[in-house]
Amino acid sequence: MIKRWLSVAVLSGMSFLTQAYCIDDWACFEKIKRGKTIEYWLSNNKPYPITSTLDVDTRNLKSENSIKNTYSETRVLHALARVKILTLSAIDANRSVSNHESFYWTPGIKNAKHNDSYRYALPYAKNQSFRVVQGFNGGYSHQGASRYAVDFAMPIGTPIHAAREGQVIDLQENHRRGGAHRRYAKYANFVTLLHEDGTTGEYYHLQHKGVAVALGDHVQRGQLLGYSGNTGFSSLPHLHFAVYFAKSHGKYQSVPITFNTNSNK
Incomplete structure (x- = not known):
């Protein structure tokens, strides 16, 4: 998954500003300033749930309930939601106030409870078989957030099928670059499916223009999603597949899954 965040520093001084x-x-945050009072809002511009976090480092500002140097608010925002999360005002009206915001988000629902009874299809055609080159806890790159990912070595252009039914909430197919260094991670082509339990299925390293679905599509288990490639942080042509739940601060965590090895579909 691609971590998304934004850091903004602003010194207050206008009487009214949005x-x-x-x-x-x-994902967005809004700041509405009225003199030395500031309101913060989070919004989701898409019809898919996200988890957003806003951290605000402050000087001479207090909330309605407390006085802190840093305020941290995380919310799950459902389709097209917009919510006010924080109001700050000056502690001493005769002193200047300052604020520095850091904003993070990731698709999916915070701490979604995975349906552990679900048995996933293998993410390729029923009549094919591919070697697992890195599994759970793989020493090369399957640690931390991607601890429970599985890498299947396969030729570029291999059809990739949905391991579980879901809705397409994110995709990328415009990149051409790839290599065995993390600096290439941002060039991965991928498809993300939202599952009914709030987790996301991630299909990574697809080939350039190798996505066969559209945003918003509801796909069935076994449906064609696209074609494998070697884009992003990738040392050989393969498919990276994992299931994640969202956490605060743009973070996410993979969960252990079980494949139905008796049948791909």
């Missing part, structure tokens, strides 16, 4: 900061035309 500012909005957005990432990927999807």
Whole structure:
């Protein structure tokens, strides 16, 4: 998954001002300033749930309930939601106030409870078989957030099928670059499916123009999603597949899954 965040520093001084900061035309925070009082809002511009966090480092500002140097608010925002999360006002009206915001988000629902009884289809055609080159706890790159990912080595252009039914909430197919270094991670082509339990299925390293579905599509288990490639942080042509739940601060965590090895569909 691609971590998304934004850091903004602003010194207050206008009597009334509304500012909005957005990432990927999807997740936004707004700051409405009235003198030395500031309101913060979070919004979701898409019809898919996200988990957003806003951290605000302050000087001479207090909330309605407390006085802190840093305020941290995380919310799950459902389709097209907009919510006020924080109001700050000056502690001493005769002193200047300052604020520095850091904004994070990730698709999906915070701490979604995975349906552990679900048995996933293998993410390729029923009559094919591919070697697992890195599994759970793989020493090369399957640690931390991707601890429970599985990498299947396969030729570029291999059809990739949905391991579980879900809705397409994010995708990328415009990149051409890839290599065995994390600096290439941002160039991965991928498809993300939202599952009914709030987790997301991630299909990574697809080939350029190798996505066969559209945003918003509801796909069935076994349906064609696209074609494998070697884009992003990838040392050989393969498919990276994992199931994640969202956490605060743009973070996410993979969960252990079980494949139905008796049948791909």
